[in-house]
Amino acid sequence: MTGHNSCAAIYSTSPATEVAIRALRESDFDMHKVSVISKGGLDEKHLVGCYEIAGHFGVFGIQDDFWNQLWSSAPAAVCFHLSESGPLFIAGALVGMLLAVLDMSSGPGDFNPLHAAFDELGMGVDDITRYLAALQSGCLVLLVQGLQSELEQAYDVLKGSQPLDVSIYLTGY
Amino acid sequence: MNTDSPLYRHYKQKLAQSPVFNGLSDGVLCDMLEELHHSTWRKGTEMDALSLAKRFYLIIDGRVKLERVDAVTANRVTIFLLGPGDGFDVISLLDKQPHEATPVALDDLHLLSASTQTVREWINHYPEFNRNFLPYLGQQMRGIEDLAADLALKDTITRLARLILRHTVSGAPPGKRLHPVRLIHDLPHESLAHMIGATRQVVNKHLQALRHKGVLDNVSHHLVVSELESLKEQAESFLSHNHHP
Numbered sequence: 333m334t335g336h337n338s339c340a341a342i343y344s345t346s347p348a349t350e351v352a353i354r355a356l357r358e359s360d361f362d363m364h365k366v367s368v369i370s371k372g373g374l375d376e377k378h379l380v381g382c383y384e385i386a387g388h389f390g391v392f393g394i395q396d397d398f399w400n401q402l403w404s405s406a407p408a409a410v411c412f413h414l415s416e417s418g419p420l421f422i423a424g425a426l427v428g429m430l431l432a433v434l435d436m437s438s439g440p441g442d443f444n445p446l447h448a449a450f451d452e453l454g455m456g457v458d459d460i461t462r463y464l465a466a467l468q469s470g471c472l473v474l475l476v477q478g479l480q481s482e483l484e485q486a487y488d489v490l491k492g493s494q495p496l497d498v499s500i501y502l503t504g505y
Numbered sequence: 506m507n508t509d510s511p512l513y514r515h516y517k518q519k520l521a522q523s524p525v526f527n528g529l530s531d532g533v534l535c536d537m538l539e540e541l542h543h544s545t546w547r548k549g550t551e552m553d554a555l556s557l558a559k560r561f562y563l564i565i566d567g568r569v570k571l572e573r574v575d576a577v578t579a580n581r582v583t584i585f586l587l588g589p590g591d592g593f594d595v596i597s598l599l600d601k602q603p604h605e606a607t608p609v610a611l612d613d614l615h616l617l618s619a620s621t622q623t624v625r626e627w628i629n630h631y632p633e634f635n636r637n638f639l640p641y642l643g644q645q646m647r648g649i650e651d652l653a654a655d656l657a658l659k660d661t662i663t664r665l666a667r668l669i670l671r672h673t674v675s676g677a678p679p680g681k682r683l684h685p686v687r688l689i690h691d692l693p694h695e696s697l698a699h700m701i702g703a704t705r706q707v708v709n710k711h712l713q714a715l716r717h718k719g720v721l722d723n724v725s726h727h728l729v730v731s732e733l734e735s736l737k738e739q740a741e742s743f744l745s746h747n748h749h750p
Contacts, residue, residue, distance in 0.1 A: 454547050456613050480556060487542050497510055499543045504550035504610075 336503045338453035339476040339483040341495035342466045346370070346398040349472045352493035353402075356476070359489050363405070365482070367424030369446070370472040372399055372411075382411050382421075391421065399423070412446070420446070420467060425477055429453070453477065454501030462497075471496065508535070516543065516617060519565045523590040525641050526563075529633055540623050546614040551607055557594040558603040561624040564591050567612035568688060572699060573605055583700040584649065588688045595645050598624055611692070656702045659741075662711045664701040666739035669721070673730050683722060684730040691727055715739070 343349040349368060357363055372395050381392045389409065391399040399421055403409040408427035412420050422430065426449060433448040450460045453475070463473050474495075476486040483500050490498050520526045520534055529537075542560075546552070546569075562569075564587055571585040571593060584606050587593055597604045598621050619627075627634050651671075655664045674685045689697060694712065695705040715721040720735045721728060730736055 454545060456545060456547075459545065480552070484542065484560070497512055499545065501545045501547075502550055502552070503547045504552060 336452055336454060337478065337480060337483055337501060338455070339478075339486045339490065339498065339500045340453075340455070340459075340463065341474045341490045341493075341498040342463070343472045343474060343493075343495055344470075346395045346472060348493065348495075349474055350398060352474055352490055352495065355489050355493050356486060359485070361476075361482075361486060361489065362478070365425050365477045367422065367426035367475040367477075368402055368472060369420055369422045369426065369467060369475065370395070371419060371467060371470060372421040418468070422446075424475070426475055454503040459499070459501070466496070512543070513538065516541070516565065519589075520563070520617070523563060523592075525590070525592050525637050526634070527637060529631070529637075533631055533633065537619075537627065538617075540619045541617040542619070544616050544618060546610040546616065548610055548613050550610040550614075552609075554605055554607045555603050557606070557608065558597045558601070559621060560618045561598050561621050562593050562608075562616045562618045564589050564593075565615040565617060567610065567614035569593065569614055570609050570611055570696070570699075571604075571606040572609060574607060581699045582702055583696070584652070585645070586688055586700065592641070595642055597621060599642070611696075661701065661703045661707050662714070663739065663741055664703070665697070665708060665711050666715070666736055667741075668697065668701055669728070669730065670736055670740045673733065673736070682731065683724065684733050686728045686730060689728065 341352065343352065349370075353363075353366065353368070356366060372391060372393055382389065389403055390396070391403065393399075402423040408425075409421070409423040410427050410430070412422065412430070429449045429452060430445050433445045433452065447460055447464070450463060455463070467473060474490065476483060476490075478486070480500075480502055483502075487498060487500055517534055517538060520538070521529070526534065526537070541563075546567075548567075566589055568586065568588050570583045571587070572581050572583045574581050585593060593608065594604050594606065596602075596606075601621070628638055629635075651667075655667055659667070668689065669686060672686050672689045674687055689700070693705075694708045697712075698705045698708045701708070712721065715736075716723070718732075718735065720730070720732045720739065722731045723729070
């Protein structure tokens with residue numbers, strides 16, 4: 333169980349996020365606790381989509397190399413369309429929490445499962461707004477879940493990869 | 506951290522306002538920010554006391570209490586109540602030993618933290634930081650001395666009056682006769698009881714008595730002082746030093 337604590341970093345590009353992921357892997361961090369969220373490069377000019385052929389899931393678009401690699405290595409991956417954020421690709425441990433949050437909700441409507449999941453992970457309203465705005469502007473959010481000691485380790489690693497922002501959120505669980 | 510981000514500028518501004526980091530040069534603040542982690546503790550978070558030996562925390566926003574809990578009786582006493590600009594834990598920072606005090610977030614806490622090793626290096630390496638830090642340590646030690654003396658020598662209503670007086674902002678706002686109270690203004694009676702070694706019922710009784718006498722009042726569920734001189738009389742006015750608002 334990874335607990336309800338998290339460390340979140342914002343990156344402006346998928347290559348920068350790749351550097352961060354590689355750095356975490358090289359520091360022997362448990363990659364099952366890592367998630368990535370982004371629009372996948374979706375904007376009005378480029379076609380982005382996901383597909384399944386013979387049981388193989390893939391992404392088509394300007395960040396397809398990045399997402400195909402992530403989707404193949406992550407324990408879970410999903411593509412959501414949220415009313416506030418639009419389409420989002422999500423890979424990693426966060427998917428399980430999103431599905432759990434959806435399971436507990438009373439139904440669709442104005443409910444934003446990503447907002448609820450971020451809240452579960454200790455983020456306040458202002459922080460959630462900041463991350464959703466970053467995603468909306470095309471940035472990627474890298475999320476790590478775990479115990480405080482693990483998050484402090486991850487923070488030091490992620491700081492070295494020059495994120496736009498990195499913070500730790502603790503709920504005491 | 507991206508030095509162009511609004512958050513970085515916000516943290517730097519808050520650091521400069523803290524008594525511990527006040528007056529440090531821009532270059533030193535930037536060097537320190539490189540070593541500082543930003544974290545948020547949700548309200549009610551009770552952290553492992555052992556973590557205080559590893560990292561020193563500076564409060565950007567919110568309040569935290571450090572309390573000791575008796576393992577047998579579960580009775581609690583609040584050793585420190587800290588707000589924006591304060592740092593913790595100074596005891597573990599000084600003697601490198603784990604502290605039994607448990608930090609509990611009274612609000613959503615925004616913190617900057619560095620390893621205790623790093624902060625000790627700052628004390629050695631930056632004389633200007635040392636010049637701020639020693640008086641701050643002295644202030645914290647006086648707080649513990651006052652707590653010990655009050656618990657040993659004063660009755661509960663005097664202890665309560667002294668607690669409120671220590672947290673009263675000196676000088677009522679223009680046009681107002683009420684003196685605001687900081688940090689403890691909206692704490693439940695049980696929390697106040699933990700700060701003076703009493704029970705919730707006793708604190709409740711004393712607060713009602715002080716309100717009945719017109720010494721205290723309640724404005725928008727916040728404790729305020731109506732008659733500062735009467736409060737000083739009740740506290741026996743024997744405070745040994747000035748308190749920062």
